[in-house]
Each structure stands twice: as C-alpha cells, then as structure tokens.
Amino acid sequence: MPRFFGEVEALTRPKAPAPNPLDSLALKTGPGEKKLLLYVHVPFCRQKCAYCAFHSQVYNQVTAAWYVKTLVAEIGLWGRRLNRPKAETLYLGGGTPSLLSLADLNRIVSAARQSFDLDRDAEITMEANPDSVGDAGWFASLASLGVNRLSLGVQSLSDEHLARLGRPHSAAQATSALALARRAGLANVGLDLIWGLPGQRLQDWLGQLRTVVKELAPQHLSCYGLTQEEGTPFTRRIQAGELTLPPEDEQARMYVLGAEYLESEGLLHYEISNFARLGFASRHNSGYWEGRDYLGLGPSAVSTLGTRRFANARAMEDYDAAVRQETTGRDFEALDPATLLRERLMLGLRTTRGALLSDYLALTGKALLADKKALIQALRQNGLARVNQGRLRLTKNGMLVSSAIISRILD
Numbered sequence: 069m070p071r072f073f074g075e076v077e078a079l080t081r082p083k084a085p086a087p088n089p090l091d092s093l094a095l096k097t098g099p100g101e102k103k104l105l106l107y108v109h110v111p112f113c114r115q116k117c118a119y120c121a122f123h124s125q126v127y128n129q130v131t132a133a134w135y136v137k138t139l140v141a142e143i144g145l146w147g148r149r150l151n152r153p154k155a156e157t158l159y160l161g162g163g164t165p166s167l168l169s170l171a172d173l174n175r176i177v178s179a180a181r182q183s184f185d186l187d188r189d190a191e192i193t194m195e196a197n198p199d200s201v202g203d204a205g206w207f208a209s210l211a212s213l214g215v216n217r218l219s220l221g222v223q224s225l226s227d228e229h230l231a232r233l234g235r236p237h238s239a240a241q242a243t244s245a246l247a248l249a250r251r252a253g254l255a256n257v258g259l260d261l262i263w264g265l266p267g268q269r270l271q272d273w274l275g276q277l278r279t280v281v282k283e284l285a286p287q288h289l290s291c292y293g294l295t296q297e298e299g300t301p302f303t304r305r306i307q308a309g310e311l312t313l314p315p316e317d318e319q320a321r322m323y324v325l326g327a328e329y330l331e332s333e334g335l336l337h338y339e340i341s342n343f344a345r346l347g348f349a350s351r352h353n354s355g356y357w358e359g360r361d362y363l364g365l366g367p368s369a370v371s372t373l374g375t376r377r378f379a380n381a382r383a384m385e386d387y388d389a390a391v392r393q394e395t396t397g398r399d400f401e402a403l404d405p406a407t408l409l410r411e412r413l414m415l416g417l418r419t420t421r422g423a424l425l426s427d428y429l430a431l432t433g434k435a436l437l438a439d440k441k442a443l444i445q446a447l448r449q450n451g452l453a454r455v456n457q458g459r460l461r462l463t464k465n466g467m468l469v470s471s472a473i474i475s476r477i478l479d
C-alpha cells in the first residue's frame with residue numbers, strides 16, 4: 069500500500085482499508101483508461117511582464133538548480149505513491165520553461181518517464197517564450213527529449229504593443245523562433261496571442277490574425293482577451309488613465325469576428341479561447357475541460373485526483389520542505405459529487421462540444437430545459453446558445469458572456 073495514502077486514510081477513516089487512489093480514476097475514465105494528465109509548473113521568467121499575475125520569479129541559476137532537484141524528488145514521490153500509473157500527457161508550463169537548460173529539461177522529462185508509465189504517443193508540450201529559445205539545434209534537442217508540441221508566447225506582432233505589455237522580446241524574435249522550431253522538425257506548434265490591447269483597433273487585430281494564419285500557419289492558436297489583474301503595473305496604468313482599452317463593443321467584435329475568421333480558415337474553435345487545425349487540439353487541456361484527473365507538480369501547481377484537490381506551496385522553501393517531508397498533497401479538499409458535476413457543467417460550457425444535459429439532471433434532479441425554461445428560451449432567441457444532441461452549447465456571442473450565462477444556469 070502506498071505509504072502516503074495510507075497516512076491520509078488513517079486520518080480520516082482509520083479502520084477502513086486505504087483505497088488505491090486510481091480506483092477513482094477508473095470511475096471517471098472507464099476500464100483500461102486510467103491515464104493521468106501531468107502538469108509541471110516552472111516558476112521562472114526572464115522578467116515580470118507588466119500584466120501578469122501568474123506565480124513566477126526572475127530566473128537565477130542557483131534557485132533553478134534547487135527547483136529541479138526538488139521537482140525530480142517530487143516526481144519520484146508521486147510515482148511511488150501511485151504505483152507508476154499510466155499518463156498520456158506531460159505539459160511543461162509556467163512561467164517560462166524554455167529558460168531552463170537542456171540538461172535540466174532532460175532531468176525533468178526523464179524523471180517523468182521513470183516514475184510514470186507515459187504513453188508511447190504521449191503529448192509532451194513545452195511552453196516557450198521567443199526571448200529564451202535557442203537555435204535550430206536547441207529545438208532539435210527538445211524534440212529528441214520527446215517534446216512534440218510547442219506553445220510559443222507570441223502575444224502580439226506589434227513591437228509597440230509588446231513593449232507596453234512589458235514583454236522581453238520583439239515580433240521578429242517570435243517569427244524567427246517559430247521558423248527555427250519548424251526547421252528542427254517540430255510539426256505541432258501553437259501560438260498565444262492577446263486581443264483587446266490599449267490602442268488596438270478591430271482592423272489591427274483582424275489584420276494580425278490574417279498575417280498569423282497566412283504567413284506563420286500555426287497548428288494551434290490561443291487567443292486571450294486582455295484581463296486586468298489586480299495589482300499589476302499594467303492595471304495601475306489603466307486605472308491612472310495612462311492607458312485606455314478599446315471600447316467594449318469593439319472588444320466584442322474582435323472576439324466574434326476574429327473567431328469567425330479563424331474558422332473560415334479551417335481552424336476549429338474548440339474552446340472559448342482556443343483554435344486548432346483538425347487533429348491538433350491540445351489533448352492535455354481538453355482533458356482538463358472534460359474533468360479528467362491531473363497531477364500538478366512544482367510550486368503552486370494544483371492537482372485533482374478522484375475526489376481530492378490539493379495545491380503545492382508557492383514559496384520555494386515551503387515547497388521543498390513539503391517534498392522532503394513527503395507531505396505534498398496531504399491537505400486536500402474533498403470534492404463531493406455535486407461539486408464535480410457543477411465543475412463539469414461549467415467546463416463543458418467553455419467548449420464548443422457543450423455541457424451534457426444529463427449532467428444537469430444528475431446534479432439537480434431536474435431537466436434543464438424545463439427547470440430554466442425562460443432563460444434557455446432567451447439564450448436561444450438571442451443567439452447565445454443552442455441545444456442539440458443532448459448538450460447545451462454556447463455560440464460565439466454566448467462565449468463572450470459565458471461567465472454570466474454559466475452563473476445564471478447554475479445559480
């Protein structure tokens with residue numbers, strides 16, 4: 069019996085046998101499909117971007133070496149606790165994973181392979197920023213480690229906007245990074261872009277999308293609306309009136325017309341902010357949105373295993389102490405079936421597959437179409453939602469106001 073889960077059970081149900089945590093995976097994914105999604109959080113960046121509220125710190129070699137050592141220990145710990153379970157994705161995110169040396173990246177991926185039964189065709193994604201990638205040889209080394217999907221933080225093709233966002237790279241660096249990745253044989257490259265930037269007009273955004281599609285031709289695109297995160301320098305400048313965001317109706321058109329354009333070019337809109345060529349949707353992120361189990365490794369990473377959700381400490385010292393004492397994951401939130409169903413409904417509505425009406429029935433004991441008759445009618449009449457094949461799906465206009473719709477459905 070894995071020691072850790074024996075300890076947790078001893079705290080909660082001392083006389084019951086400690087369950088194998090993968091039993092709950094079996095319930096969610098069906099026989100023969102007990103596969104985890106693995107996420108590794110790399111908490112380093114070259115500098116802090118002006119709009120960012122993610123957990124990251126400025127890179128330095130000493131802390132990075134400490135982090136990698138602790139991370140490898142944590143990976144080994146979880147591999148032992150869970151009896152080297154099957155995993156089908158490994159996602160190196162952050163932060164800026166491309167700041168780590170190839171030797172460190174090799175240590176991390178090798179540790180994951182050793183401690184988890186990674187599928188032969190596992191999707192291994194790495195996030196990279198254009199300022200911290202190497203030459204074609206560097207990309208080829210990534211590919212030889214098994215990285216088969218690259219997510220490149222381009223954010224904008226305008227140097228003016230990049231400077232305002234506090235990004236440490238130019239648009240030319242981004243296009244050159246993409247070309248080098250392709251030259252090294254990485255065939256699955258996604259780009260991140262941000263819309264709704266100060267000074268950006270609808271035509272700028274659509275023109276940029278055209279350039280991206282026609283000239284850069286990524287397999288995947290994530291297009292995020294700029295969000296104002298509390299306490300960031302960027303938000304303070306907006307609050308001080310130094311920067312002005314585009315009017316709301318123009319931002320709405322950026323989203324809807326941008327999504328329509330991408331679809332007209334054959335990029336499938338599969339989640340609120342995500343578009344992909346056929347066969348190139350992110351398996352890892354799709355797994356999250358389907359409510360699958362995921363194990364988050366590294367400082368501040370969150371995990372959901374069966375009905376247990378827990379987060380690692382954010383500070384390096386606390387994270388390292390928890391890994392040494394083997395207490396990571398000991399304090400967990402127990403998710404009841406109603407919470408899991410609510411989450412699955414919410415996540416489903418973020419995707420173009422939509423949410424299962426049967427999940428609503430299981431959650432509330434009522435049929436959604438009857439229980440929220442007036443709301444569903446209004447959503448359909450206003451072109452915000454559709455119902456078919458047992459699912460409720462938001463349209464592009466509906467996705468624009470998804471938070472409001474989701475809270476009305478689940479209130």
Ligand code: SF4
Nearest residue numbers: 113116117120162163
């Ligand atoms: S590179 Fe990404 S994670 Fe790092 S500071 Fe910039 S936006 Fe945040």
